[in-house]
Amino acid sequence: MDIKLEQLKVLFSEDEIKMQVKNLALKLNDFYKGEDVVAICVLKGAVIFATDLVRELEMPIQMEFIRLSSYGSDIHTSGKVNAVDIKLPDLNDKNVLIIEDIVDTGLTAKFLIDFINMNFHVKSFKFCSLLDKKITRRVDIEPDYYCFEVDDKFVVGYGLDYDGYYRNLKYIGYKDV
Numbered sequence: 318m319d320i321k322l323e324q325l326k327v328l329f330s331e332d333e334i335k336m337q338v339k340n341l342a343l344k345l346n347d348f349y350k351g352e353d354v355v356a357i358c359v360l361k362g363a364v365i366f367a368t369d370l371v372r373e374l375e376m377p378i379q380m381e382f383i384r385l386s387s388y389g390s391d392i393h394t395s396g397k398v399n400a401v402d403i404k405l406p407d408l409n410d411k412n413v414l415i416i417e418d419i420v421d422t423g424l425t426a427k428f429l430i431d432f433i434n435m436n437f438h439v440k441s442f443k444f445c446s447l448l449d450k451k452i453t454r455r456v457d458i459e460p461d462y463y464c465f466e467v468d469d470k471f472v473v474g475y476g477l478d479y480d481g482y483y484r485n486l487k488y489i490g491y492k493d494v
């Protein structure tokens with residue numbers, strides 16, 4: 318598949334995204350009640366969402382970045398999660414918040430959850446995702462929080478890419494065929 322900018326239709330506008338990110342931040346501020354949190358941004362897709370979200374959070378935040386990949390240059394997941402960089406500080410007894418762009422098959426989320434459980438005894442663990450593509454799930458995993466549900470469309474923008482492009486779009490779009 319090829320995606321051209323002029324073929325993109327807006328699925329979620331900049332304003333809708335801003336509103337949902339603020340709503341999610343309200344829930345997280347309420348849940349953590351001022352306690353320290355380690356927010357782990359899953360690169361590259363969650364970078365825009367994570368940087369917007371953490372600026373709405375009111376508790377002390379330690380930001381960490383890890384890089385996982387499961388997509389090639391196409392629109393289909395490889396089905397294998399590649400831990401490109403998963404160096405993390407000691408998370409024992411910490412409140413851990415994972416920030417992901419989209420939960421699709423759920424394989425990346427499962428990999429991360431297993432990795433944290435195997436290596437640390439955390440104080441609390443929450444998984445938030447900008448998007449939830451429930452319909453394509455292959456493992457039994459649900460994000461604790463998500464901003465929007467999407468159906469089986471390949472979406473780009475606001476951090477999500479096609480072949481490395483379109484992460485900088487302010488909206489989330491899809492190819493209208």
Ligand code: IMP
Binds near residue numbers: 421422424425426
């Ligand atoms: P999962 O492991 O199948 O849940 O997919 C996780 C990763 O696939 C996400 O973090 C994204 O980087 C990528 N991905 C899944 N669906 C899409 C999409 O519609 N657009 C762009 N990237 C996607």
